[in-house]
Amino acid sequence: MTVDVNGSPRNVPPGCTLDALIAAVAGSLRGSAAAVDGEVVPRGEWEHFPLADGQQVEIITAVQGG
């Protein structure tokens, strides 16, 4: 199935959970967070959060900033 990650389509296996996607995209779960279809998903729910085809996922981290 395909989900939209930070504005680009990405193929993920069916049943893929949010923690697996974050780890794959960010390299680590530490320092990252995600919103699915505009709603922030609490860290404690990531491993049980199943993704669905067509969902929009934003994965963010800290960068230099004022």
Next chain:
Amino acid sequence: MDDPFVIAGVELGSRLILGTGGAPSLQVVDETLAASGTAMCTVAMRRVDAGTSGSILEVLDRHGVRVLPNTAGCRTAREAVRTAQLAREALETDWVKLEVVADERTLLPDPVELLDAAAELVGLGFTVLPYTNDDPVLARRLQQVGCAAVMPLGSPIGTGLGIRNPDNIELIVSEARVPVILDAGIGTASDAALALELGCDGVLLASAVTRAQHPARMAEAMAAAVHAGRLARRAGRIPRRHHAQASSPTEGMAVL
């Protein structure tokens, strides 16, 4: 410490808070942190970029510096609240530097969206440090909704124009029940010293250091300025007078 700097019950070891934006490299951030002695730094939250090498968080960790995520770039309360929630999950802190700016040209806070976002975030359990205008009334309202500090600008972000309205900053300080942190507009060390002399509890600055010709040297200057300004505030400056007042005795002059 006989003059602790405390925000929301947490004592910070320095009254100088640094933004990390604008530094040309993580190496420069590393050097400025060492030179500044800061205890807290801001970061922004952005999409993960696979091409990014190294992490600002690793640099902050190495210096034992507390991370303060911001909501830079947000234009609405809704965006700012979502960004703060993401930051809380990413960095596992409920502290947030709340920024809701009206437009890219002025980067001035939008007071209506800012106050809405502050109230909502306080309700969600955040420790909210809002970047605000130098408006004493808005500062009062931000405290009323439960902000842990107020952070008025000295002048617009990145301008380096210093403190354009010191009377308003003094007014904000005189009414404040939470720490007042001068945020934005600092250009050089004397601006930072003035902020503390006016009674601000701390200073938050980024560009003045990160875009200086020698960032680490300027960071050291800022630390000294904040220290000097705080000492001067506590020492109690002399009142300004319109005419001269001799400091040498007027009695006992020899007749020559």
